[in-house]
Amino acid sequence: MNEVIGGYTLRRLLGSGGMGEVHLASTPTGGLAAVKVIHPALARDPAFRRRFEREVAAARRVARFCTAPVLDAGIGGDVAYLVTEYVKGPDLAQAVHDQGPLSGGNLEALAVGIATALSAIHGAGVIHRDLKSSNVLLSPLGPRVIDFGIAQLVEHDGLASQAILGTPAFMAPEQVRGEPLTPAADVFAWGGVIAFAGTGRLPFGGGAPGEVLYRIMQEGPRLDGLDEGIRQVVERALAKDPRLRPTAQQLLAGLVGGTRLAAATEVVERTWTGAAPATAPLLPDVPPTSSSAPSGRPTVGVPPAPGRLGAPEPRSGRKRRRWPWVAGAAALVLAAAAAAVPALSRESWPYEAGFGDSWAVGTSEGGTARQSGSGYELVVKPGWRLWKSAPRQEPAGGVIVSAKAALEEGAGEYGVWCHGSASSADRYEFGVSSSGKVTIVKRRAGTRGTTLYGPASAQSAAVNRIVAECGESGGKVTLRMWLNERLVAEASDADAPYGPNESGVHAASGATADLRVRFDSFALRPAGQ
Structure with missing residues (x-):
């Protein structure tokens, strides 16, 4: 019989990590959710329990833009669990491994989507602290950032615990030093994630954790292979000094011209699926791009001279990969819209x-x-x-x-x-x-x-x-x-x-x-x- 925790029936294991296991679960009312079950040793720790309640309350305040929102949570005895919306799709690490790097409009939409998620997370007073490629899920409508605000639940003072807490390949220099973190650490991780997505390589290389952390502290990132426009944004995000990095909102301003989060989300979904908007776009000076069109070289910058995502223009010398699961999303969206036409006069459920x-x-x-x-x-x-x-x-x-x-x-x-x-x-x-x-x-x-x-x-x-x-x-x-x-x-x-x-x-x-x-x-x- 499947285990039931907090009324959620665990159906199968999705993954595991330092804090516990993530399961696909059925909700009491028939839906699906992702349930993170925390290790019992942590759940019994009084200090962890206090942090858990505080950080879950903060995570609930995060707007749903490009995130997997927190739906429920509970803690008692040896059991602590966190319930989030279930996002169907591979994580970025697995997708790049299986399909190769992203480029053109797909990479731009990924950059905008993760920046949008960080803006929402930081706007709620939360720092992610462990943004990495495996914490970005690629849904049919765009990227979704998960596990925000949860990594800090096991935070302690000292470099050793910080190294265990974070993922070395994406840790900011100040995180390596064990200093108090600010949202700038997430921006650094954003730069690393986008560099990995666009090149298929970690910006500071692989190897033993100590070697990676040394390169983060002492060496510059390897960004060759990134499109020139977005490379400039990534370089600034990966600045060693957190004061020189743009904020998440400034990343958005540079990528899509300073629009509001909801409009940025629409840009992501329109670009990701390749579907034309049913009405005039919210950003008339941002032409929609297609996931199967030739990649362009957008002029992308950060304040004080923000640019815009530009119209696609052919680029020679590099064959662009068309990701089947991304290109197919457009057909799914159009088919769903066509199927919905006869039902427009009927009420949809749930309300x-x-x-x-x-x-x-x-x-x-x-x-x-x-x-x-x-x-x-x-x-x-x-x-x-x-x-x-x-x-x-x-x-x-x-x-x-x-x-x-x-x-x-x-x-x-x-x-x-x-x-x-x-x-x-x-x-x-x-x-x-x-x-x-x-x-x-x-x-x-x-x-x-x-x-x-x-x-x-x-x-x-x-x-x-x-x-x-x-x-x-x-x-x-x-x-x-x-x-x-x-x-x-x-x-x-x-x-x-x-x-x-x-x-x-x-x-x-x-x-x-x-x-x-x-x-x-x-x-x-x-x-x-």
Whole structure:
């Protein structure tokens, strides 16, 4: 039987390293994720546990541009795990080994994509510290950087531990010396990764770790074979003095003219897949390039004189390799678009809320609903209950509702609801209380509601993932509730059961003080999907 950790079923080993093993896993709601299981010896270390919680919280703040975002994490006893989005595709090290170096538009898109990821990582106050070719996954839509913020979990003082922590081939000189690191160390690693991707060689050569580290400290990088334009950027990124390196944002400014991260991501995806944009590009002066077109010599620079990726122009003397898995991505994108045309009038699933798409905001007698960054916050006055509906009707035949929420102030209960209506007040409510009790309640307008399950004790956390199912079968509604990937409650209702209608979030305060709950995610999908 496959091992289950934190509600995730481990299906097969993807890789292993100094901190633990990475597994492909099934999520409790039927999707796929990558689960990094930390070595038990580390998980038992109190100092590691403190760093783990701190650094995971920081990693959650990283925007999703060109990264594999952190979805979940847990630690307890001998078990610590980190869940990220599963990215299907080879890592850069394996791809270069199997296919040879990248060039032209593919190399430029890789450079932009990793710089975009670093901008997002650094923008969240995180330093990667172990950026390397095996930590860059090549998805059909472009590169994705993984393991950001996690390498520093085992950081200690001293050169020896830093050498174990980092990967010698991509370590910055200050990292070799064991000095406190800044984002400039990641920029140095970016230069090394792009040099490797474009030449197939490590910029400071191979051999024993001590020899590589000496060359990093004392010698210049070997960059012959890189296209001239991007070579200039890589040289500056590999400066021995971190003060002379561009920032990640300056790398972007040099590569794509200082555009915002979202636009840079579109440039990467358009170039990587070779697909023409459906509408006018965000950057009209950046012509799209094709993965199968002859490579050009773009004018690429860094501030104070930023350049732009230029239009392709033929270059003689070197045959360019067409990577089959990159060139094929264009066909996949076009085929997917063609297949989607007949379904444009149908709602797509799952629905995932950004909380900016018509969720109700405002103040009433019972409290306030408001957007809070990328989340949604309910502030409930003493003795009141608020429930808000998602701007999407439930599918027929049963629904799965999920949300991540944190009780930030006060006492009371909160959770999700389904098969109801915000206007009528009828609904099935799944709640977790500030004291760790779970309930399933059938609410009906004009009554106090009927408790179908609980209150029962459950293991709650600072941030709780609540998943509820309302399923139809034989004239009754089957109700199930998971808390942090564990099934904690089951009930059924055959007394004039409610049918598919609306779903949403709710919160109710105690009698003495305001309750404040923040929802960081919300999703709907048909049961069984």
